[in-house]
Amino acid sequence: xxxxxxxxxxxxxxxxxxxxxxxxxxxxxxxxxxxxxxxxxxxxxxxxxxxxxxxxxxxxxxxxxxxxxxxxxxxxxxxxxxxxxxxxxxxxxxxxxxxxxxxxxxxxxxxxxxxxxxxxxxxxxxxxxxxxxxxxxxxxxxxxxxxxxxxxxxxxxxxxxxxxxxxxxxxxxxxxxxxxxxxxxxxxxxxxxxxxxxxxxxxxxxxxxxxxxxxxxxxxxxxxxxxxxxxxxxxxxxxxxxxxxxxxxxxxxxxxxxxxxxxxxxxxxxxxxxxxxxxxxxxxxxxxxxxxx
Amino acid sequence: xxxxxxxxxxxxxxxxxxxxxxxxxxxxxxxxxxxxxxxxxxxxxxxxxxxxxxxxxxxxxxxxxxxxxxxxxxxxxxxxxxxxxxxxxxxxxxxxxxxxxxxxxxxxxxxxxxxxxxxxxxxxxxxxxxxxxxxxxxxxxxxxxxxxxxxxxxxxxxxxxxxxxxxxxxxxxxxxxxxxxxxxxxxxxxxxxxxxxxxxxxxxxxxxxxxxxxxxxxxxxxxxxxxxxxxxxxxxxxxxxxxxxxxxxxxxxxxxxxxxxxxxxxxxxxxxxxxxxxxxxxxxxxxxxxxxxxxxxxxxxxxxxxxxxxxxxxxxxxxxxxxxxxxxxxxxxxxxxxxxxxxxxxxxxxxxxxxxxxxxxxxxxxxxxxxxxxxxxxxxxxxxxxxxxxxxxxxxxxxxxxxxxxxxxxxxxxxxxxxxxxxxx
Numbered sequence: 001x002x003x004x005x006x007x008x009x010x011x012x013x014x015x016x017x018x019x020x021x022x023x024x025x026x027x028x029x030x031x032x033x034x035x036x037x038x039x040x041x042x043x044x045x046x047x048x049x050x051x052x053x054x055x056x057x058x059x060x061x062x063x064x065x066x067x068x069x070x071x072x073x074x075x076x077x078x079x080x081x082x083x084x085x086x087x088x089x090x091x092x093x094x095x096x097x098x099x100x101x102x103x104x105x106x107x108x109x110x111x112x113x114x115x116x117x118x119x120x121x122x123x124x125x126x127x128x129x130x131x132x133x134x135x136x137x138x139x140x141x142x143x144x145x146x147x148x149x150x151x152x153x154x155x156x157x158x159x160x161x162x163x164x165x166x167x168x169x170x171x172x173x174x175x176x177x178x179x180x181x182x183x184x185x186x187x188x189x190x191x192x193x194x195x196x197x198x199x200x201x202x203x204x205x206x207x208x209x210x211x212x213x214x215x216x217x218x219x220x221x222x223x224x225x226x227x228x229x230x231x232x233x234x235x236x237x238x239x240x241x242x243x244x245x246x247x248x249x250x251x252x253x254x255x256x257x258x259x260x261x262x263x264x265x266x267x268x269x270x271x272x273x274x275x276x277x278x279x280x281x282x283x284x285x286x287x288x289x290x291x292x293x
Numbered sequence: 294x295x296x297x298x299x300x301x302x303x304x305x306x307x308x309x310x311x312x313x314x315x316x317x318x319x320x321x322x323x324x325x326x327x328x329x330x331x332x333x334x335x336x337x338x339x340x341x342x343x344x345x346x347x348x349x350x351x352x353x354x355x356x357x358x359x360x361x362x363x364x365x366x367x368x369x370x371x372x373x374x375x376x377x378x379x380x381x382x383x384x385x386x387x388x389x390x391x392x393x394x395x396x397x398x399x400x401x402x403x404x405x406x407x408x409x410x411x412x413x414x415x416x417x418x419x420x421x422x423x424x425x426x427x428x429x430x431x432x433x434x435x436x437x438x439x440x441x442x443x444x445x446x447x448x449x450x451x452x453x454x455x456x457x458x459x460x461x462x463x464x465x466x467x468x469x470x471x472x473x474x475x476x477x478x479x480x481x482x483x484x485x486x487x488x489x490x491x492x493x494x495x496x497x498x499x500x501x502x503x504x505x506x507x508x509x510x511x512x513x514x515x516x517x518x519x520x521x522x523x524x525x526x527x528x529x530x531x532x533x534x535x536x537x538x539x540x541x542x543x544x545x546x547x548x549x550x551x552x553x554x555x556x557x558x559x560x561x562x563x564x565x566x567x568x569x570x571x572x573x574x575x576x577x578x579x580x581x582x583x584x585x586x587x588x589x590x591x592x593x594x595x596x597x598x599x600x601x602x603x604x605x606x607x608x609x610x611x612x613x614x615x616x617x618x619x620x621x622x623x624x625x626x627x628x629x630x631x632x633x634x635x636x637x638x639x640x641x642x643x644x645x646x647x648x649x650x651x652x653x654x655x656x657x658x659x660x661x662x663x664x665x666x667x668x669x670x671x672x673x674x675x676x677x678x679x680x681x682x683x684x685x686x687x688x689x690x691x692x693x694x695x696x697x698x699x700x701x702x703x704x705x706x707x708x709x710x711x712x713x714x715x716x717x718x
Contacts, residue, residue, distance in 0.1 A: 004536045011528045116363060124549060124575040132583075134560035143560035216525035216553050217579045221360075261529040267492050267521050269529065 003139040008258050014146045016254020017153040018208055020247035022226050023233025024157050025204035027246045029077075031239040032177040032197045034097055038104040039080050040205055040230065041223030042111035047073035047206030048127070048213035048222060049115060055128040062129030066152070066210045073206025074199040080107055081198040086191065108223075116220035127214040149211040154247075156204050161243040163200075173197060177240060205230070229253070232277045333606050334383055336675060337632070337665055343643040345386030350638060350649065352377075352388045352631075353410040353418035353438065355429060360397025364575070365421070365548070365623065369444075372624040373419060375614050376631035379606075385635050391415060398522075400428030407432020416651040417634050419627065423448045423459070426493075430454050439654035441633055443626030447686040449499050456655050458680055460630050462592045462690040462710060465490075465545045465570035466500060469507045470712030472568055472590035475694040475705060476541065477511065478717060480566065483540040485515045489530060489554070490545035492519035500545060515539050520546060525553045531561045544569040551587075552579030559583030572695070572702065573621060589695045592668060593702070594622035601670030625667050629678065633664050662688075693718075 029037050051069030054060035060068070084103050089096040119125055132145040164170035175183040176193045184190055205226075212222060237249040253273060260272045334341075354373055357366035370392060377388040391413070393406035403425025410418065411432060418438045423445030424430055433440050434455045442451075447459030449466070462468060476483055488504060490497050497519055505514060516537035518530045531554075534542060544567050546554060551569050556579060558567065568588040577584045596619035599605045607628050611620040620628075640657040641648040648654065662680035669676025669691040679688040687710065694706040708715040 004532070007532050007535070008529070011532060015526070015528070113359075116359070119364075124552070124578040126579055126581070128581075132556075132560055134562055136562065141560070141562035143557075145560075212525075216556070217549065219549075220363075222525075258529065261533065265492075265519060266529040266533065267519055270521075 005262070007140045008262055009255065010140050010142060012255035012258025013251065014142070014150050014254070015258065016251035017150040018211070018226075018250075019229050019233050019253050020250025021153040021156055021204055021208050022230035023237060023250045024160060024243045024246045025201040025208070026227075026230035027234035027237060027239060027241070028160070028197055028204075028243070029201040030234060031241075032173055033081075033194045034180075035081070035085055035194075036097070036101040036104060037077075037080075037198075037201075038101070038227065039107040039111060040077075040202070041227040042108050042115075043073040043077045043080075043202040043223075044205045044209035044212075044226055045112065045115055045218070045220065045223040046076055046209075048209040048218040049119065049125060051210040052125045052127045052213055052218045056126065060129070062127070062214070065127060065129065066207060069210040070203045070206035073209065074203035077198040077202025077205075078195050080104075081195055086194075112220050112223070119218075119220060125213070125218040127210060127218070130214055145211075145215060149215070152207060152211065156207060157243055157247045160200065160204070164243065169196070229273065232273055236277065236280050329606065330383060332602065336602055337383070337636075339384060339639070340643065341384055343639050344384045345635070345638050345642055345648065346384050347386070349387040349389050350417070351413070351415045352390050352634060353406070353415040353420075353440075354390050354392045355395050355403065355406050355410075355418060355420040355422075355425060356392070357397040357421065358392065358394035360399070362397035362422070362548070365444075366394075366397075368624055369421060369627050371614065372611070372620075372627045373631060375610060376628045379610055380631065380635050386638065388631070388635075395422055395425040395429075398422050398426050400425060403429035404432060407436060407438070410438060411436030414649075416649050417637075417654055419443075419630050419634065421445060421627075423451055424457055427451060430457055433457050437651040437655075439634075439637070439651040439658075441630045443630040444623055447684060449496060452684040452686060454685065456651055457685060458658065459686045460633060460678065460680075461626050461687065462692060463686055464547075464591060465543070466503045467687075467690065467710050468570050468590040468592075468692055469504050471692055471706070471708030471715055472543075472570075472588075472694060473507055473511075474708065474712050474715045475590070475717075476568070479705070480541065483566075484512055485537075485539045485541075486512045487516035487518065487534045487537055487539035487542045488514060488545065489516075489518045489520065489534065489542060491522050491547070491550075493522070504543065512540075520550075523550065525550075527554045527557045530554075531558055531563070535561060535563050539565060541565055542567045547571045548573055549575050549579055552576030552584070555580040555583045555587055572697070573623070577697065584697050585700075587697045588705075589697075589702075590692065592622060592690050592692045593695055593704075594620065594625040594668065595702075595704075596620050596625070599667070601667070601672065601675045603665055603670070603675035604667040607667050629664075629667050633658075633678070636664055 026040055047069035050072045051065035054065040054068055084107055085100045088099050088103055092099050130145055132143055135142045135144055164174060172188055173193055175188055176190050180190055233246060233250045233253060237246040257269045257273055260269055356369050357363050373390055381387060394402055396402040407429045418440040420440050420442040421444040423442055424433060424440060427450050430451060437456055440457045441460050443460040446461040446463050448463060451457055488501055490500060501517055516534050516539060518533050520530050542565060566588055568590060570591050572589045596608050599608045637654045637657040638648040641653045646653045659682050662682055664678040666676035666678035677689060681688040690710055692708055693704050696703050696705055704718045706717045
C-alpha cells in the first residue's frame with residue numbers, strides 16, 4: 001500500500017516537474033508581455049519534430065537534438081512576436097491584445113496543420129538516441145528518461161529564477177512586467193524585452209516538447225494538452241509570481257493529478273486539473289471581496 | 294461465447310460450396326492470357342461482359358483526413374487509389390472516390406458526410422472507424438449507402454445495421470478465444486489477468502464482459518483499467534496494474550497507443566507478458582526496444598509471405614507504389630474492401646440490375662456473402678472472406694497469435710473466429 005503511494009507520488013513529481021516548466025515558460029510570456037500566446041503549442045510541437053528529425057535522419061546525438069529543438073522553438077516564438085503580434089499592436093494600440101489572441105489562435109491552427117501536412121506520410125516520428133532503462137530506487141521504479149526530464153526541467157526553472165533575480169537583464173524583465181510605461185520612461189525598450197522573453201519562454205517550452213516526444217512520439221496535436229496545463233499552472237500561480245512559486249504550483253498539480261488515480265479512474269485526471277482552474281477562477285473574486293472588506 | 298447474435302445463420306454450407314466452386318472455376322475464364330493481369334482476372338472470376346469496364350461509379354470514402362488518425366487516413370487514401378487503379382487495370386470500371394473527412398472519429402463529421410453523400414446519391418461507401426463510431430449509421434440506412442468497413446468492422450454496436458458490413462474480425466472479441474487457448478497451452482502459470490482497454494463507454498464494458506465470459510473460471514480479473522483513446526501517458530494505468538500484480542496483461546488499445554504503453558511499461562519494473570490485439574509499424578517504432586517480447590492476437594496480414602496469388606498481386610502492387618515497403622493488415626483490408634465493392638457491382642450488372650443502387654448492391658452481397666480474400670488460401674487460390682448476413686460481421690477470418698521477437702513478428706499459433714481450428718505453429 002505504502003509502496004503504491006510512493007510510486008504514485010513519484011509519478012506525480014515527475015509529471016509535475018514538466019507542468020512546472022510549462023507553467024513557468026508560459027507564465028513568463030503572458031506575465032511580462034500580456035500576450036495570450038496560444039501559439040505556444042506550435043513552438044512546443046515544432047521543437048519536438050526538429051529534434052526527432054535530427055536524430056532520425058541525421059543521427060544527431062540526443063542532447064544536441066534537445067538543444068537544437070529548443071533553439072528552433074526560441075527563434076520561432078520570437079519570430080511570431082516580431083512578425084505577427086508586434087505589427088498588430090502597432091496598428092491597434094492598447095486594445096490590441098484581443099486581436100493578438102485571435103492572431104495567436106490563427107497561428108496555432110495554421111502551424112499545427114502545416115506540421116501535419118509535412119509529417120503525414122511518416123509512420124511515426126520519435127526522438128532517438130536516449131538509452132532508457134528502469135531504475136529501481138528501493139520500493140519505487142523510475143525510468144532514466146523520466147529522471148533526465150525532471151533534471152532538465154528544474155535546471156531550466158532554477159536558471160530562469162536566478163536570471164530574473166540576479167542579473168541586469170532579469171531586473172529589466174521584472175521592470176517591464178511590473179510597469180510597462182514606467183520601464184519605457186526610464187529608457188528600457190519594451191519591444192526588445194518582449195522579444196527576449198518570447199525567446200526564453202519558447203526555449204523552455206520547446207525543451208519540454210522534445211522530452212515529451214522522447215517519452216512518447218512527436219505528433220502534430222501534441223502541443224494542445226501541454227498548453228492547457230501551462231495555462232492552468234500560470235493562472236493559478238498568478239501571472240506576476242516568481243518562477244519558483246509557479247513551479248511549486250506545477251508540482252502540486254502533478255501530485256494532485258497523480259493522487260487522484262488512487263481513488264478515481266485514470267480517465268478522470270483531466271477533470272481534476274480543469275476543476276482546479278474552475279474553482280480558482282470561481283473563488284478569486286470572492287477572495288478579493290473578502291480582502292477589500 | 295458472448296452476447297452477440299449467433300453468426301452461424303446466413304452463411305450456409307451451400308453458399309460456401311458455391312463460392313468455392315466459383316473460385317475453382319475461375320481458370321476457365323480468359324484462359325488464353327498468361328500475363329499477371331490475365332491470371333488475376335481468372336483468379337477473381339471476372340467476366341468481361343459484366344466487369345463494368347468503361348463505366349464510372351461514385352464511391353464515398355469516409356476516413357480520417359485530419360486529426361490524430363490522419364496518418365492512417367493518408368495511407369488509406371493511397372491504398373484506395375491503388376485498388377481503384379488495379380481494378381481498372383483488371384478490366385473494371387472507373388471508381389470515382391469521393392473523400393469525406395471523419396476528423397478521426399468526430400461524430401458530427403460523420404453525420405455531415407452522410408448528408409452530403411446522400412444528397413449526391415452516392416450508392417456505396419468505403420468507411421473506417423466503424424462508420425465514424427456509429428454516427429454515420431443512420432445516414433447509411435436513410436440514404437441506402439452500401440458500406441464496407443475494413444478497419445473497425447461492425448464492432449458490437451453496428452452488428453446487423455442496414456447496408457453496413459464489417460470486413461474485419463471484431464477486435465478484441467473475436468480474437469479472445471484463440472488467444473486464451475494459446476495462454477492455456479503455453480502459459481499454464483497464468484492465473485490472474487489485468488485488462489487495459491480504451492474507454493469507449495458502454496462498449497468497453499461489453500468487451501470486458503466478453504473477455505470475462507471467455508476466460509470463465511480459468512483466470513481471475515485483478516485490474517480493469519480504462520484509458521482515454523489517444524492518450525500518451527500511461528504511468529497511472531501501469532501503476533494500477535502493477536499494484537494488482539497480474540500474471541498477464543491483455544491490452545485492448547490500438548494503433549500508436551500500444552507503442553506508448555509498451556515504452557512506459559518496459560521501465561515500470563513489471564516483467565509479466567503483455568498480449569495486445571493489434572500491431573502496427575508505427576507502434577513498434579515508438580516503442581523501440583520496449584516492443585520486444587510483446588504478444589499479439591489478431592488477423593495479421595503476413596506481407597513477407599502473402600501465401601496466395603491474390604495477396605501476392607496486392608503486395609507487389611503496394612510495393613510498387615510505396616517504393617518497396619510492405620503493407621500492413623490495415624491497408625490490406627482497405628484494398629480487399631474495394632474489390633468487394635467491385636464484385637458486388639459485377640454481380641448486379643450480371644443480373645441485369647442497377648449497380649448504382651445501394652439496395653441492389655447490398656442484396657448482391659446478401660445473396661452470396663463470400664468473396665476472395667488476401668488472407669488465407671494457398672499458392673493456387675485466394676482465401677475466403679465470408680460475411681454473416683445476420684450480424685454483418687465476418688464469419689471466417691484467419692487469425693494468429695504472434696510475438697515480436699528479435700525485431701521480427703513470429704507466428705506462434707493459428708486460429709479462426711471463436712478460437713476455431715486452433716493449432717500451435
